[in-house]
Amino acid sequence: MTSVIVAIDGSAASGKGTLAKKIAAHFDFAYLDSGSLYRAIGVSVLRKGGDPTNESQAVAAAKTLDIAQFTPEDLRTEAAGVAASQVAAIPSVRAAILQFQRDFAHTPPQGKRGAVLDGRDIGTVVCPDAAAKIFVSASLEVRVGRRIKELRGKGEAVIEARVRADLEARDARDSSRAVAPMKPAEDAWQIDTSALDPDQVFDLSKIFVADKIAKAAV
Ligand code: DC
DSSP states (O other): OOOEEEEEEEOTTSSHHHHHHHHHHHHTOEEEEHHHHHHHHHHHHHHTTOOTTOHHHHHHHHHTOOGGGOOHHHHSSHHHHHHHHHHHTOHHHHHHHHHHHHHHHHSOGGGOSEEEEEESSIIIIIOTTOSEEEEEEOOHHHHHHHHHHHHHHTTOOOOHHHHHHHHHHHHHHHHHOSSSOSOOOTTOEEEEOTTOOHHHHHHHHHHHHHHHHHHHHO
16 A cells, blocks of 8 residues: 655744654554754764764764764754754765665654654655645744744753744755755745744644545545
């Protein structure tokens, strides 16, 4: 049976991860947070005292990636996000983990009948054949506020200007890189979550995805 693929892309702190988890749980699909792969690669380089912008160090980390060596706390720091965005700008790093993501989408674990992947290039590069594509955005101000709340909730010391500068730098790097830049697929449904809470985003998206799944099944 062909796997039903849902691609959810968008900017940092746009709410795409929260939405992707809810969609996966609702449809009982497998879930892959592709950003966590880039975060793990970035953190492995940092753990070795290396430089995430160094191609050979980053590719070596990508080729030997063992995601089990990282806790969610290791990966969700602001430093991990910045390092992730740096390694993600290197084409050979992206190439090293492309097939893993495609295999997950097309043959989801535990025999699930579908997969939800979130990231920056899922609808454009990793799974251009996805049944449903969503592109999630939110204003910079709203995203800064969300990220500060998330980091404070985990007890991280937060400087607002620093969080804003990091998000702006990541947006610029993620959308201007030569390979697989962050951008909506032509056939993506776009949702701005600035004025919506997570349940509202989920309710609207669920209708869109259910419709696409029904059409894919015909
Ligand atoms: O979604 P996130 O914030 O966890 O992603 C961390 C970084 O990884 C992000 O700044 C860009 C990169 N990334 C990417 O280039 N492509 C993806 N499919 C997912 C993440």
